[in-house]
Amino acid sequence: MNCVKAQQMIRPYLDGVLSDRELEEFLDHVQNCRTCFGELEVYFSIYRTLNNVDEQGDYNYAKKLRVKLRQSREYLSVRQRNKVIKVGVILAAEVIIAASFYALFRMPGGYLDRHRTEIIPVVETERPAQTQGIRSVPANQTPQAQTKQT
Ligand SMILES: [Zn+2]
DSSP states (O other): OOHHHHHHTHHHHHHTOOOHHHHHHHHHHHTTOHHHHHHHHHHHHHHHHHTTOOOTTOOOHHHHHHHHHHHHHHHHHHHHHHHHHHHHHHHHHHHHHHHHHHHHHTSTTSHHHHTHHHHHHHHHHHHHHHHTTOOSOOGGGSHHHHHHHO
C-alpha cells in the first residue's frame, strides 16, 4: 500500500468501515510510515473533537491513538483466529456428515446391508429380460411361460 492509498483510508479507519484485509494493510503501513502516522494522529485528534468523544480530562491523543491501533491489531487477530476455528469446525462437520452417510449406507448393518435382499432380486429378474430384448417383464410372464399356460 502506498501513502496516497493509506491516507485515503484514514477516515474509513476512524469510522471503522475498513474490511479486515484493508485494515491489516492500513495498520502495516501507518505503523511503518512516519508521514502517514503523523497524518493519522492529526485526523484522530480532529475526529475525536468533532465527534465529542469524552476524553475524561486526558488529551494525550498520541497515547490514545496507540491504544486504538493496538486494539485494531487485537481485533484483527481475534477475527483471524475465529476464521481458522470456523474453517476447522466446517471441516470437522463435513467429516462427521460423510462418516454418518458411510455408516448409514455402506457399513455392515447399514441401510444397504439391511436392504440388500430386497434390492438384488429386482436387479436379477431384469437382467435376463433385457438380454432377450424384453423390458421389465417378470420372469413368470415371459413368452415361454405364456405358451405353457395356453
Ligand atoms: Zn505512508
